[in-house]
């Protein structure tokens with residue numbers, strides 16, 4: 001479902017005399033349906049960079065990043081948006097708050113975007129918000145004023161609303177209490193059980209050990225260590 005082949009990445013620092021730094025060379029990784037792969041490696045090894053390349057935020061210098069049928073490294077922006085709508089979800093610990101949109105609609109929006117009727121989308125959003133312990137009194141309000149933890153849980157509900165075939169998880173359990181953390185781990189396991197291919201960064205080792213089928217140390221892809 002997700003196939004990374006010989007991917008390299010350089011950053012050009014335009015504000016520092018155009019210096020070019022190579023942060024990744026020859027990255028290879030395949031994630032099958034129903035599998036969760038955790039990216040590990042020390043700070044600065046390139047975990048976020050690899051995730052951002054898979055999501056199409058960063059452009060790979062070379063290689064292929066195939067998600068479903070699309071090579072993200074070569075796709076047109078329009079194709080990447082389509083891929084993100086239907087196939088590739090991204091869950092981080094931060095909600096990008098849309099002003100004035102009620103929480104229920106924030107969570108239902110990814111379903112509406114793939115054509116799910118309003119009632120069904122809202123029912124799924126309600127189910128997820130309830131599971132993540134967002135009080136019903138907040139569902140009609142914009143999450144702008146919510147606490148950090150509430151916003152994080154709204155973001156997770158939104159990220160899991162549509163059943164994406166491929167998902168990227170960036171610290172999904174960071175700063176959650178034990179009960180909500182357990183819910184998020186269950187959501188990840190349910191996504192795997194329905195066949196989602198998942199790549200994640202989990203600093204929470206116990207969470208990583210529970211949901212990840214394999215761990216890939218991205219330091220193996222940093223140029224200094226390539227033979």
Ligand SMILES: Nc1ncnc2c1ncn2[C@@H]1O[C@H](COP(=O)(O)OP(=O)(O)OP(=O)(O)O)[C@@H](O)[C@H]1O
Pocket residue numbers: 011023041042043044045046047048049050
């Ligand atoms: N936009 C950017 N411009 C320049 N360099 C960058 C950029 N993004 C990342 N880097 C560099 O790429 C390397 C990998 O960074 P990255 O954030 O992917 O590491 P990480 O493994 O996710 O680290 P952490 O665990 O600290 O989040 C670092 O040396 C970083 O300085």
